[in-house]
Amino acid sequence: MAQYGGFGGFGGFGGFGGFGGFGGFGGGTNFTGLGGFLGSEDPGGYDPMTTHGLQTTAEGLRHLTEDGSTPTDKELGFSDPANLNGLATWVRGSLYVSEFLAGIGADAIKGAPDRVTLSFDGHTCLTLARPANDLLRSQCRFVSDYATLRAERSAEITSQLGFPTPYFAMILGLHSAQNKKTFELITATQVAAAHVAMIVKNHLAIRRPDQLDARLMPMIPTPGHGSFPSAHATEAYAVLTVLEALVTAWDSLSDQEQRIKSLRGLAERIAVNRTVAGVHYPIDSWSGAALGRIVGQVVLGRAGAGTAIEELSYTPSDVDFFDEDQRNPTDAAAKGLTPTGATVTLDSKPTFSWLWDCATAEAQKV
Numbered sequence: 001m002a003q004y005g006g007f008g009g010f011g012g013f014g015g016f017g018g019f020g021g022f023g024g025f026g027g028g029t030n031f032t033g034l035g036g037f038l039g040s041e042d043p044g045g046y047d048p049m050t051t052h053g054l055q056t057t058a059e060g061l062r063h064l065t066e067d068g069s070t071p072t073d074k075e076l077g078f079s080d081p082a083n084l085n086g087l088a089t090w091v092r093g094s095l096y097v098s099e100f101l102a103g104i105g106a107d108a109i110k111g112a113p114d115r116v117t118l119s120f121d122g123h124t125c126l127t128l129a130r131p132a133n134d135l136l137r138s139q140c141r142f143v144s145d146y147a148t149l150r151a152e153r154s155a156e157i158t159s160q161l162g163f164p165t166p167y168f169a170m171i172l173g174l175h176s177a178q179n180k181k182t183f184e185l186i187t188a189t190q191v192a193a194a195h196v197a198m199i200v201k202n203h204l205a206i207r208r209p210d211q212l213d214a215r216l217m218p219m220i221p222t223p224g225h226g227s228f229p230s231a232h233a234t235e236a237y238a239v240l241t242v243l244e245a246l247v248t249a250w251d252s253l254s255d256q257e258q259r260i261k262s263l264r265g266l267a268e269r270i271a272v273n274r275t276v277a278g279v280h281y282p283i284d285s286w287s288g289a290a291l292g293r294i295v296g297q298v299v300l301g302r303a304g305a306g307t308a309i310e311e312l313s314y315t316p317s318d319v320d321f322f323d324e325d326q327r328n329p330t331d332a333a334a335k336g337l338t339p340t341g342a343t344v345t346l347d348s349k350p351t352f353s354w355l356w357d358c359a360t361a362e363a364q365k366v
Contacts, residue, residue, distance in 0.1 A: 081354045089184065092351065096188040099302055099349040101195060108203040113315070116203045118196070118294070123344040125294045128287050129315040129336075130204050131228060133212070138318050139281035140213040146276045150219050156269070157220065157277045160232070163190045164270055168239060171262045172247070173364060181358035182246070186239055188355065193238035193295045197231035200291065204228050208279055218278030228316075230280045233271035233288025234295060240267040241296025245305060250363035267292075268323035275321075285321035290314050290337055303356035304348035311342040 046054070076083050084092060105119040114130040131139075150157070160167070165186055168174070174182055206228035210216045240263050247256055247263075271285040290312050300306035315336040325331040332338070 081350045084351060084354050085358075092184070092355070093188065093191065095351040096355070097191060097195065099351050100188075100192040100299070102349075104196070104199070106199050106203060114204075116200055118200060118291070120298055120344065121346055123311075123346075124342070125298070125309055125311055125344055126291060127311075127313040127340075128200060128204065128229065128291070129313075131206065131281075131283055131316045135283070135316060135318055136206065136209075136212055136281060139283055140209050140216060142282050142320055143209045143213075143216050143275055143278055143280075146272070147216075147278060149276045150278075153273055153276050154219065157273050160270055160273060161220065163187065163235065165190075167266055167270070168243065168263070171259055171266060172243065179359075179362045179364070181355060182362050185242065185246070185355050185359045188352070189238050189242045189296065189299050190235045192299060193235040193292055194231055196295055197229060197234040197288070197291065198225065200229060201226040201231070206284075209281060210278060216278050220277050220279065222279055227280055228284050229287030229291050230271060230274055230284035231288065232274045232280075233267075233285045234292040236267040236270040237289045237292025238295040238299065239292075240264060241293050242299050245296075245300050246359055249305065249360045252363040264323055264327075268321075272321065282319065282321040283316040286316060286319075286326060286335070286337065287314055289321075289323075289326055298346060299352065300356075301346035302349045302352040304353045305356050306346065308343040308345050311340045311344060313338050313340050 045051070076086075084095075103121040105122070107117045107119070109115050109117065113132065116128050116130075117124050118126045118128075165183065168186060169179075169183070176183065202225070204226055206226045208218075208222050208227045210218050210222055243263055244260055247253060247260060253259055267289070271280075271288060274280040275282055275285065294309065294312065297306055297309045301309065317336045319325075319335045325335060326337055329339075
């Protein structure tokens with residue numbers, strides 16, 4: 001089992017601004033793996049003039065502090081979650097990734113078919129079977145058909161190359177001044193989902209549609225990693241799973257049911273947009289949605305807000321992707337997505353638990 005605990009070589013966490021680069025991650029986590037956290041609240045350096053001015057001012061005022069002054073002996077609490085609010089956001093981002101990836105495992109199993117099992121804390125949560133080339137070639141017809149929607153959806157597709165946070169914010173009426181920690185929870189979930197998707201993609205190694213069919217010419221750059229599962233679908237359904245739980249915990253929206261339905265429709269649309277763009281098969285969305293649901297449940301478990309996770313298994317079949325199908329147990333089973341009957345309960349972690357408590361305190365009232 002390949003263990004992915006710890007942080008490896010995330011080197012300079014530099015400037016956390018924006019939802020930059022790891023764009024092929026599906027959501028834009030950039031090369032450090034911290035996405036929108038990278039550099040957030042990192043003050044960086046001053047300009048040379050200000051630096052020199054601060055130096056000369058300090059030299060000019062130091063004599064006023066030298067007579068009888070004593071250093072503070074007040075200490076921060078040892079390993080105390082109360083310290084988290086005093087950290088820069090990018091530092092908490094590092095802690096979220098560390099907590100989430102600790103204990104994750106992925107087994108690549110040769111067989112008929114080849115498959116990958118994803119586990120947390122030693123418990124299998126999801127098994128994905130590798131699609132055969134004949135199935136991929138047949139799925140190309142869906143990709144071709146969806147291309148007719150490109151002109152209509154081009155603004156969505158291009159603006160969703162990075163994490164599509166503004167789309168979720170639109171549905172819930174989130175505001176950066178009122179929902180800072182809710183946005184932080186969304187970003188933490190997206191980054192966690194992106195990492196897991198990359199781990200699974202690497203094992204399954206599935207070519208993109210345009211690499212199998214010359215008639216399929218994507219409207220965006222073909223990402224430099226495998227197609228199955230879709231990272232965009234993984235991220236969207238992970239955020240959906242977490243936000244459904246958050247909205248329910250808020251219990252303050254009079255139109256809660258309608259907003260949750262809109263969140264589900266948005267997750268489906270984000271996933272399908274990648275097929276419209278020409279870079280994913282529908283089965284990529286099936287596997288990504290299943291993976292995203294698991295990731296979202298793991299985030300909730302790490303936050304101390306989850307219930308038992310139902311283990312899933314997905315063997316792809318030649319069908320299109322619709323959110324309603326994968327939610328209906330009978331339809332989902334007929335199309336390859338089935339529960340195994342096992343359940344998993346995960347231990348909570350302090351940083352995610354703190355973030356969840358902060359986000360639930362930001363309840364929207366409508």
